Amino acid sequence: MNYKVYIYIFVMAAVIYLIRLLPLTLIRKKITNKTFKSFLFYVPYVTLAVMTFPAILEATDSVWSGLAALIAGILLSYFGVSLFGVAVCSCAVVFVIELIIV
Amino acid sequence: MNQNSKWYKKGLRDGIPIALGYFAVSFTLGIVAKNAGLSAFQAILAAALTNASAGGYAGFTLISENASFLEMAITQFIVNARYLLMAAALSQKLAPKTSTLHRSLIAFDVTDEIFGISIGVKGTLNPFYNYGAMTVSIPCWAAGTGLGVLMGNILPQSLVSALSVGLYGMFLAIIIPPARKNKVIAGLVIISMALSFAFSKLPLISGISSGMRIIILTVLISLAAAVLFPVKDEEQSTDEL
Numbered sequence: 471m472n473y474k475v476y477i478y479i480f481v482m483a484a485v486i487y488l489i490r491l492l493p494l495t496l497i498r499k500k501i502t503n504k505t506f507k508s509f510l511f512y513v514p515y516v517t518l519a520v521m522t523f524p525a526i527l528e529a530t531d532s533v534w535s536g537l538a539a540l541i542a543g544i545l546l547s548y549f550g551v552s553l554f555g556v557a558v559c560s561c562a563v564v565f566v567i568e569l570i571i572v
Numbered sequence: 573m574n575q576n577s578k579w580y581k582k583g584l585r586d587g588i589p590i591a592l593g594y595f596a597v598s599f600t601l602g603i604v605a606k607n608a609g610l611s612a613f614q615a616i617l618a619a620a621l622t623n624a625s626a627g628g629y630a631g632f633t634l635i636s637e638n639a640s641f642l643e644m645a646i647t648q649f650i651v652n653a654r655y656l657l658m659a660a661a662l663s664q665k666l667a668p669k670t671s672t673l674h675r676s677l678i679a680f681d682v683t684d685e686i687f688g689i690s691i692g693v694k695g696t697l698n699p700f701y702n703y704g705a706m707t708v709s710i711p712c713w714a715a716g717t718g719l720g721v722l723m724g725n726i727l728p729q730s731l732v733s734a735l736s737v738g739l740y741g742m743f744l745a746i747i748i749p750p751a752r753k754n755k756v757i758a759g760l761v762i763i764s765m766a767l768s769f770a771f772s773k774l775p776l777i778s779g780i781s782s783g784m785r786i787i788i789l790t791v792l793i794s795l796a797a798a799v800l801f802p803v804k805d806e807e808q809s810t811d812e813l
Binding site: 475476477478479481482483485486487489490491492493494495497498504505506507508509510511512513514515516517518519520521522523524525526529530531535536539540543544546547548550551552553554555556557558559560561562563564565568569572 | 592593596597600609610614617618621622623624626627628629630631634635641644645648649650651652653654655656657658659660662663666668672675676678679680682685729730731733734735736737738739740741742743744745746747748749750751752756757760761764765767768769772782785786789790793794795797798799801802803
């Protein structure tokens with residue numbers, strides 16, 4: 471089982487490196503296919519949204535603290551708080567709420 | 573050569589706030605790694621070799637589910653597909669004569685944040701700027717991940733529970749500000765979350781592993797958006813900054 475983890479890590483590292491390497495070394499002209507370009511543009515937003523919800527509700531000890539962290543995270547990001555600030559505040563919200571309800 | 577060391581120092585300086593942020597965020601990634609059963613060494617290795625938050629998160633989740641290697645490869649491709657676009661944009665920012673060696677080294681650490689600062693540099697990009705930023709940010713990313721694994725055992729459960737949402741907070745901080753400026757992205761974020769919720773609850777579909785659900789939903793929704801709302805060049809370049 472343990473050696474398998476290293477194969478997983480190798481697969482992760484190899485795929486991620488190739489994704490970053492190939493455009494930098496091979497593509498010297500701009501991508502022209504509009505649909506493909508648009509697809510790549512939308513991918514990060516869709517995939518991060520899909521990964522965040524509903525997983526955030528199951529990440530904590532209570533569904534309610536997870537929901538509160540989601541709402542706090544959305545509001546803080548909306549009003550321009552930094553990546554670091556949003557991450558820390560989401561954690562703080564969960565901690566405080568679970569002091570009360572868990 | 574003098575020019576290179578000047579750029580290296582500038583990269584170091586600009587990399588410090590990024591490194592501090594990485595340290596805190598990767599700590600929560602370490603907790604995910606610990607929950608997936610990885611040792612501190614394995615988590616540090618994975619973090620240092622991938623330098624990817626969403627990719628690391630998805631990877632550790634798949635490891636805990638004992639997914640196939642093919643599923644891992646496809647998921648990593650989908651989750652990190654944005655780096656294709658960023659790397660392509662960076663290739664335009666480099667002087668055309670930049671050697672393949674320099675291009676290969678920069679490629680190792682094309683992250684949201686380092687992409688952001690290197691595309692923001694005036695004129696052409698000197699690879700030594702990236703090397704400076706990488707020098708501070710990669711060790712912090714790896715060390716934070718390792719500490720997350722180790723401290724996860726020591727910290728009280730209430731703190732671990734709280735820190736588990738840090739990564740999601742970071743994801744929100746990446747997707748919400750562009751959603752505020754761009755109605756299509758805002759709509760996509762809402763639809764993505766709604767469908768993701770539905771997929772996790774519906775009979776039959778909820779049996780699919782979460783990794784496959786991420787792939788299927790991302791491809792379907794992004795492709796539909798690309799066909800219905802093709803992106804204009806100017807719009808894309810401002811949003812990526």
